[in-house]
Amino acid sequence: MIPLEHYLYISAALFSLGVFGVLTRRNAVNVLMSIELIFNSANINLVAFSRFVEGALGGQVFALLVIVIAACEAAVALAIVMSLYRVVKHVNLDDAAELKG
Amino acid sequence: MSDALQSLSRFLPELILMGALALVIVADLVTQRRPLKDSTNLLNGITLAGLIAALVTSWQALGVGEPQSLFASMLADDGLLGVLRPIFVLTSIGVLLLSMRSKELEGVRLGEMLALLLTVTAALMWMAGSVNLVMIYLSLETVSVASYLMVGYLSSDRLSNEASLKYILFGAVSTGAMLFGLSLLYGMTGTLDLYGVRAALAEGTFGPGLLFVVILIAAGIGFKIAAAPFHFWCPDVYTGAPTPVTAFLSVGPKAAGFAILIRFFYLGMAEPAGGGAIAPVGGADWQMLLMILAVITMTLGNVAALLQTNVKRLLAYSSIAHAGTMLMAACVLSVDGVQAIAAYLAIYLFMNLGAFAVVILAHRETGSFEIGSYAGFWKRSPLLTLAMVIFLFSLMGIPPFAGFLAKWYVFAAVISADLGWLAVIGVLNAAVAAFYYIKVLRVMVIDQETGPTPPLALSRLDVGLLVVLVVPNLLGLLFWGSLDRVTEYSQRLLDLG
Numbered sequence: 001m002i003p004l005e006h007y008l009y010i011s012a013a014l015f016s017l018g019v020f021g022v023l024t025r026r027n028a029v030n031v032l033m034s035i036e037l038i039f040n041s042a043n044i045n046l047v048a049f050s051r052f053v054e055g056a057l058g059g060q061v062f063a064l065l066v067i068v069i070a071a072c073e074a075a076v077a078l079a080i081v082m083s084l085y086r087v088v089k090h091v092n093l094d095d096a097a098e099l100k101g
Numbered sequence: 102m103s104d105a106l107q108s109l110s111r112f113l114p115e116l117i118l119m120g121a122l123a124l125v126i127v128a129d130l131v132t133q134r135r136p137l138k139d140s141t142n143l144l145n146g147i148t149l150a151g152l153i154a155a156l157v158t159s160w161q162a163l164g165v166g167e168p169q170s171l172f173a174s175m176l177a178d179d180g181l182l183g184v185l186r187p188i189f190v191l192t193s194i195g196v197l198l199l200s201m202r203s204k205e206l207e208g209v210r211l212g213e214m215l216a217l218l219l220t221v222t223a224a225l226m227w228m229a230g231s232v233n234l235v236m237i238y239l240s241l242e243t244v245s246v247a248s249y250l251m252v253g254y255l256s257s258d259r260l261s262n263e264a265s266l267k268y269i270l271f272g273a274v275s276t277g278a279m280l281f282g283l284s285l286l287y288g289m290t291g292t293l294d295l296y297g298v299r300a301a302l303a304e305g306t307f308g309p310g311l312l313f314v315v316i317l318i319a320a321g322i323g324f325k326i327a328a329a330p331f332h333f334w335c336p337d338v339y340t341g342a343p344t345p346v347t348a349f350l351s352v353g354p355k356a357a358g359f360a361i362l363i364r365f366f367y368l369g370m371a372e373p374a375g376g377g378a379i380a381p382v383g384g385a386d387w388q389m390l391l392m393i394l395a396v397i398t399m400t401l402g403n404v405a406a407l408l409q410t411n412v413k414r415l416l417a418y419s420s421i422a423h424a425g426t427m428l429m430a431a432c433v434l435s436v437d438g439v440q441a442i443a444a445y446l447a448i449y450l451f452m453n454l455g456a457f458a459v460v461i462l463a464h465r466e467t468g469s470f471e472i473g474s475y476a477g478f479w480k481r482s483p484l485l486t487l488a489m490v491i492f493l494f495s496l497m498g499i500p501p502f503a504g505f506l507a508k509w510y511v512f513a514a515v516i517s518a519d520l521g522w523l524a525v526i527g528v529l530n531a532a533v534a535a536f537y538y539i540k541v542l543r544v545m546v547i548d549q550e551t552g553p554t555p556p557l558a559l560s561r562l563d564v565g566l567l568v569v570l571v572v573p574n575l576l577g578l579l580f581w582g583s584l585d586r587v588t589e590y591s592q593r594l595l596d597l598g
Contacts, residue, residue: 011281011284015281018277019274019278022270022274028266028270031270032270032273035270035273035274035277038273038274038277038278038280038281039277039280041281042277042280042281042283042284043284045281045284045285045287045288046284046287048288049284049287049288049291053288053291054291055291056287056291056292058235058287058292058293059284059287059293061235062234062235062238062284062287062293065235065238065239066238066280069238069239069242069246072242072246073242073245073246073269073273076246076249076250076269077249077266077269077270077273080249080253080262080265080266080269081266083253083256083262083265084259084262084263084265084266086256087257087258087259087262088259088262093266093270096263096266096267
């Protein structure tokens with residue numbers, strides 16, 4: 001059987017990749033994809049812990065809810081990106097800087 | 102099943118809001134083809150009726166009955182939720198009235214906005230009541246996703262869109278980090294229930310790993326209350342969003358964020374130590390973490406506010422500074438801190454909504470949010486200027502006004518917890534804050550306008566709204582007794598002294 005640590009390594013790696021992507025990518029859609037990585041790293045944690053900790057099924061339910069919420073958030077985020085695109089004709093975050101100070 | 106039915110009887114305000122939400126959606130569909138004015142009036146009426154019914158029921162439920170956990174220990178109906186419910190509903194009522202007078206929202210179909218407003222109001226109540234990690238995350242995301250849409254409501258406006266995009270990207274990363282922290286906490290303790298977390302943490306020492314988890318979770322909470330260094334979204338979003346939405350964000354989600362902060366740290370990360378005090382468990386020094394956050398948040402908010410020329414941005418930084426002041430009270434580690442936060446939020450609601458009301462009414466006439474455009478207001482509209490003087494003095498914490506009372510609660514709690522140095526930093530910050538509030542007042546009262554100065558037209562509704570917002574600020578000391586009695590309930594947390 002695969003030990004718990006391996007799942008945690010994977011999830012930590014995914015989380016770090018997600019944060020790295022958020023910090024370095026300049027395209028809004030790429031940033032959204034990185035955010036999905038962060039959510040899914042937490043999901044791996046939840047399901048792995050649920051499997052390895054005695055009598056803790058809550059984690060699987062939590063993971064299902066997280067999938068639903070991540071979908072909602074992605075839908076809303078893409079709608080906002082589309083709406084911004086219609087106004088400014090690009091989705092580059094460096095140029096979305098009308099607001100600052 | 103019987104548990105769910107029993108819980109529903111203590112869930113009345115939320116149920117009313119859900120009912121009003123369904124009605125608003127249907128009414129919006131039915132009146133799609135009717136003239137905008139008729140449709141807007143009907144929708145505003147339904148929303149207002151729902152909110153008032155929720156206000157009455159939440160007021161009646163306040164302080165009645167013993168604290169009780171609802172829906173299989175997902176939510177707690179206790180003093181903290183009881184006190185915050187009316188605060189949330191009053192915020193939404195204020196925002197609804199402001200949105201009727203906002204120039205930005207004129208000629209826009211408001212059905213979806215009102216549906217979102219009702220959703221967020223109910224979700225804020227879930228946030229304030231949640232005692233389960235799943236519920237904390239779920240309610241926080243419900244509030245967040247609805248707020249993203251409200252911020253970007255003016256879909257043809259570039260600033261509104263940009264603010265919304267910044268908000269959702271920053272929000273998703275913060276809540277993602279929080280979720281990662283929650284999943285690790287679940288792994289450490291093997292349970293999702295806050296009381297179970299506390300019991301598991303009390304059994305062992307977890308050291309630096311737990312502190313890492315706490316910092317990740319603090320990122321999500323800090324994002325909701327706009328605490329530095331998780332505040333970067335705040336000034337941009339406040340500037341770009343339609344002003345009534347800004348007013349809402351600066352009060353409602355902040356209050357609910359503090360409720361989650363109290364529940365997570367006071368119930369999940371600490372155990373009762375007698376006499377209303379609590380003692381952290383698990384070996385993570387989260388009190389120090391909160392103190393650092395409080396100092397950075399206050400100082401950064403106040404110093405950055407000094408440099409602003411846009412009044413919405415100024416109020417954004419001022420709201421960050423106020424979050425820092427409330428964070429000081431969260432460092433107290435006793436029920437006094439909880440009461441101080443509840444009292445602060447109750448007063449902050451009136452002073453901050455008041456300031457935004459003036460900004461919205463001024464924008465109707467001047468069409469600008471620059472502080473410079475307020476020159477000569479004393480001549481153009483003495484009433485509006487006077488109201489702004491009262492709101493800003495209250496925000497400053499000058500004695501006869503209610504804001505002083507709010508600060509007094511916080512400082513009394515901090516000093517009684519032997520955190521004198523924190524109180525000193527707080528007082529210094531309050532002195533810095535006076536500068537930028539007075540800067541606005543100086544422009545309004547002393548500076549002369551160069552162009553023609555027509556008097557500002559205020560409708561009767563405007564004057565009534567201003568009076569309703571001014572009175573609690575002006576007579577804070579008269580209401581002290583009842584405020585103290587009401588906020589005292591907030592200490593009656595489930596299973597905490």
